[in-house]
Amino acid sequence: MSIERTTATLPPAISVAGLRRVYDVKPEPVTALGGVDLEVAPGEFFGLLGPNGAGKTTLIKILTTLLLPTAGEARIFGFDVATDSRRIRRIMNMVAGGEQSGYGILTVREQLWMFSQFYGLGTREGWRRVDELIEAVGLAEQRVQRVSTLATGQRQKMNMARGLLNDPWILFLDEPTLGLDVAAARGIRELILDWKAAVPGRTVLLTTHYMAEADELCERIAIVDRGRILAIGSPEELKRRIQRESIFRLELDHLDGGAARLARLPGVVSAALAADSDAEAQRVVVNLVLVEDAALGAVVTALGGLGSQILALRKSEPTLEDVFIELVGRGFADGADDTDGAGGHAGEDRGSGGGMPATAEVVVAEVEAERVEAGR
């Protein structure tokens, strides 16, 4: 029976109900997941979008059987993560951004072969699969190079090849393009899309805080913050939610009192600093959501009163970041000030997005640049 026919009868690829996870740490327990419900269909490309500390990695760890939930239930293709971990491990794989797994003394080819043995591939089959995947990810020139000498992007390509060794039905990707340059990130994204498209039923769960990446790759997205899912839908559906308002992108030379000052003005639904703001370079970018266009007058007047000079003003189509701001009341760049309550400690998640072009806009620009390049 083909997978196309059986997909309809399969249980959900991911099914999560009332999932809670509390870390018993000092000085007080941290609630990383505060009651999550989620269902992902077989063959779906699903994204978890949220800032550092949102609980994305905790959810992935539970789904990949590395962590037990404190309460609630999670299933992968109907198998319970708590009691059926062995079966789940046979049909899934995972890749994390910045992953440093393996042994530096081995060559790329040897390292991948070693991992192929962990999935029970025969010796010859393992070498064949390794060689094919090395070609597929574009590491042919580095195949006999020691792992310890690989550049970041090359290493992540190798990690991706590792994640595909067992031809998993469900692939968990935790910030897979973290720290990569434009070309390397594009290569990874294309590889994931190609791999998923090759066989119906292959499912991907991607966590990212690059909104453009989620927008580009995911069929549906859950916006997560402080251990809770705030909204689920396709990128278009999520954007439509806030299209009733007017959205502007405002560039200023400075803004005394921060975006919060604008948020209090009449007619302003929300105001948040964009991730590409650079106060030191006298360039403050504010994403404004207004009840209607007419409310802009009050904002301009207020800015005049504050002595801020408007460098640029652009009406925006809603982005996922706007959706996030609408739902959460702050942007990613406003800091993961989630040290209290659910969501845990700020910056725990591989360095709070620092050291990375951690801006939705930068990634948008990258994706756009790639599209232009691809169109040539």
Added chain:
Amino acid sequence: MSAPAALAGSPGRDPRADAEWSRRRVLGNNLRALVGRAYPRIRGMAGEPSWVLFEILLPFLTTSAFVLVYRALAAPEAYVGFVVLGGALSAFWLNVVWMMASQLYWEKSQGNLELYFAAPMNLMSVLLGMAIGGLVMSSTRAIAVLVVASLVYGVAFDVQQWLLLGVVFLLTLTALYGLGMMLASLFLLWSREAWNLANLMIEPIWFVSGLNFPVGRLGMLGALAIATIPFAVGLDAMRQLVFAGQASLLGTPSPEAEALILVGMTVVFVALARWMMRTIERMARGRGSLSIRWQ
């Protein structure tokens, strides 16, 4: 990157059916995982020849020091043989404590541990793979120390029960590595504390095991070591079997009796290791301590 055949997989399968493996496939997976994990260890030996200095030449100096002391004190010549055998077998103990028990702790800090757990094989296979990889290195060290010491110090071996010697050697290794697996579980649970404890325990264990002298000289303490530490009982039995005429100097139970003790230890340690590995995996999943990143 294009979409080559490597990405196409085997269309037509079903994820639920693919999750069901036969016993044969499970066994095959575990055996392959064992070979896979042994590979980096053996590859490391070939790739980093500096281990010859650290694993053979330097330990040989310690053995030599005791040989010279015994000769200076005009101790029975058999003591030189006892020291040489102890020096050779210490490699296996170090392999258990340093390379096996602590390995899961290091794998965790490298980010490998969560990948091991996320793979379908049994973690015991990984530990055995580490052990076998380490065994190659330890055996090389043991043989090198024995050969060099024999040539330099003229140690004369007198083996009359080769079969029993082989059995005792294998039982010692099995019991030792069973203990190593148990310790690996504890390391996973206690991480750095266990590492510090292991460092702290090396010298006392060597002392009560009689690494450089017959353990029988320790009286009750030696008897206790023989009853509880596989290295102590294995080393003593092998001394009796390798230097057949010198057993009276040792003052310990017969090698046959010690072989039985080793059988008991093997059963207990391997069974406990299996149980602890499962229990501690469950605990580690509960506590979220399988990886450095915890959220």
